[in-house]
Amino acid sequence: MQAFTTTAARTLLLLGLACAGAAMAQNSGLQRTLVGRADVSVPGREAVVARVEVAPGAKAGRHTHPGDEISYVLEGEATLLVDGQPPRIVKAGESFVVPAGVVHDAHNDGSAPIKLVGVYVVEKGQPLAKPAP
Numbered sequence: 087m088q089a090f091t092t093t094a095a096r097t098l099l100l101l102g103l104a105c106a107g108a109a110m111a112q113n114s115g116l117q118r119t120l121v122g123r124a125d126v127s128v129p130g131r132e133a134v135v136a137r138v139e140v141a142p143g144a145k146a147g148r149h150t151h152p153g154d155e156i157s158y159v160l161e162g163e164a165t166l167l168v169d170g171q172p173p174r175i176v177k178a179g180e181s182f183v184v185p186a187g188v189v190h191d192a193h194n195d196g197s198a199p200i201k202l203v204g205v206y207v208v209e210k211g212q213p214l215a216k217p218a219p
Contacts, residue, residue, distance in 0.1 A: 115144020116140050116146045118136045119138075130209060131153060131210065132208060135203065135206075136204045139200065142196055142199055143194065143195065143196075144193075148218040148219070149189070149217050150187050150215065150216050151184070151186065151208060151216075152209040152214075154184070154186050155183065156205045157181060157184075158203045159179065160203060162177070162178060162198050162200035163175055163176060163177035163200060164176060164192045164194040164195075164200040166190065166191075168190040
């Protein structure tokens with residue numbers, strides 16, 4: 087019974103953390119929906135595919151990933167801010183790459199959401215994104 091209670095408590099804690107993360111993403115105007123995850127040929131890494139949306143007038147928030155981000159913009163446009171690079175407008179039909187660990191943000195100053203497909207080749211077991219100062 088003790089093992090069941092400990093397992094149940096851990097499961098509830100992880101579920102709560104996942105919900106809190108989703109709520110933070112939605113509150114900031116950024117929503118990531120994971121659509122796929124698979125091992126890659128590099129040991130200790132995996133590919134994560136996500137639909138990403140930044141709401142009109144919202145900012146993704148400064149953050150990093152534990153691996154490279156390769157994204158393709160499906161709809162809309164936003165200003166991509168990558169530390170060490172000039173701001174860049176990205177719009178439908180374009181792609182961009184953000185190297186592992188580099189702080190970046192996206193600002194959607196328009197009246198429509200920006201929607202993209204993000205592919206992240208990241209370290210297994212790490213959070214997909216971490217906030218940055």
